[in-house]
Amino acid sequence: MSRTHPRSPQVSPQAAQNGEPVLSHGLKQRHLSMIALGGVIGAGLFVGSGVAIATAGPAIVLLYMATGALVTLIMRMLGEMSAARPSTGSFSVHAEEELGAWAGVTSGWMYWLMLCAGVAAEATAAGKIMHTWVPFLPAYGWVAVFMAFFCASNLTAVKNFGEFEFWFSAVKVTMIVAFLVLGVLGILGVFGSAPGTRHLTGHGGFFPTGAAGLAAGLLTTISGFAGLETVTIAAAESDNPSRNVARAVRTAVWRIAVFYIGSMAVVVTLVPWNDPKVAMDGPYVTVLDRLGIPAAGTIMEIVVLVALLSAMNANIYGSSRMAYSLVYRGQGPRVLGKVTRGVPAAAVLASCMFGFAAVIAGIVWPTTVFAWLLNIAGCSVLVVWSLVCLTQLKMRRRLEREAPELLSVRMWGFPYLTWLAFAAILGVFAVMAAHADGRRQLVGTAVVVAALAGAGHLKQRRDRRGAPTA
Secondary structure (H helix, E strand, O other), X not given: OOOOOOOOOOOOHHHHHOOOOOOOOOEOHHHHHHHHHHHOOOHHHXXXXXXXXXXXXXXXXXXXXXXXXXHHHHHHHHHXXXXXXXXXXXXXXXXXXHHOHHHHHHHHHHHHHHHHHHHHHHHXXXXXXXXXXXXXXXXXXXXXXXXXXXXXXHHHOHHHHHXXXXXXXXXXXXXXXXXXXXXXXXXXXXXXXXXXXXXXHOOOOOOOOHHHHHHHHHHHHHHOOOOOOHHHHHHHHEOOHHHHHHHHHHOHHHHHHHHHHHHHHHHHHHOOOOXXXXXXXXXXXXXXXXXXXXXXXXXXXXXXXXXXXXXXXXHHHHHHHHHHHHHHOOOOOHHHHOOEOOEOHHHHHHHHHHHHHHHHHHHHOOOOHHHHHHHXXXXXXXXXXXXXXXXXXXXXXXXXXXXXXXXXXXXXOOOHHHHHXXXXXXXXXXXXXXXXXXXXXXXXHHHHHHHHHHHHHHHHHHHXXXXXXX
């Protein structure tokens, strides 16, 4: 039986299936297509991948292939569930329905924490870039400007979020395509002598740092994909949620292959993996400089700024919708459930305030509070993905029995590939546990997960006691 909310707007038949009120349906297919397309292109790809290359060497290509395969499986599971049951809370709603309130609370609030921490990190990095260009305003001043701007745009209408993401993604996609074209031409020797395989097999070989290097670069590559799930949240505010999310997810495979694996292959083929510039300036700047492209550093700074602002915009949107869905289901403070003109205004403000508080923590307590927050956020995506696997296993079997016509998107090789993905996530946890830094992250994450799961379990017991008996 659907729950009602005193401030809920009119409920549509689809929303009523999930007991959720309708937010404005201002997103179009073109918005979702570009959100999905640009969702895999973040600042982590342009900058963070340099650290991963410096850690793992040319074998980074294999690492991105492995993590890309895992992400592809996760997206397929999300697509199957979201196409069958579109919901603002996406995987959190599905987890609650299939596994219990504890799973909905844990996956939802962990995801919210991850996105809000991301907002803080991205705003800080964007502020530093702007300060180098316009130094009269300090970096934290630019952070305040960006936070205020995207908070305001997310408060007005969902179509503003969609439009910003559409154009931000267009810039990122254009840059990646141009980079890949120039890179292939460079490999063929158009910009000088062809590099051949000397950078792949020289400088210590293809696995210069061995298994330890691959393990160290693992979490960096995985965290670069975090936030891709936002498209399944955004689909619920589109004109045809089931159809749109299905289209977006079906194209995830080639996007990951082309953008991540393709660009990493270009980088390690054209420049030595141990060139200090790869980690310091970023792999894309290093390659463009190698090809003699004028103003490569400035071009990439602009693209990185766009990627950071895009991530801020998407994370504020995703965190506010997740918080709103949790609150509506009774898993958070009711004050955050206020909807204004089809926008969860209170949840947007709360997410922005938490993000800005995290920025301040980064200034005042950079090595304690902020570092702790980022460590937990880094593990949050793995917690969410593991619950996605368990949820999909149960939901798929139920849908096959009760409503097979809703399975417009189906997980490949079910249930074997779902179990394989779950085992891979457990393997990542095991790799982290083998290193001191990873153990610290796991301990902090375990404390938060235990608290959230415990709160969810108590709510689940209260709901059962309060349920009417037959």
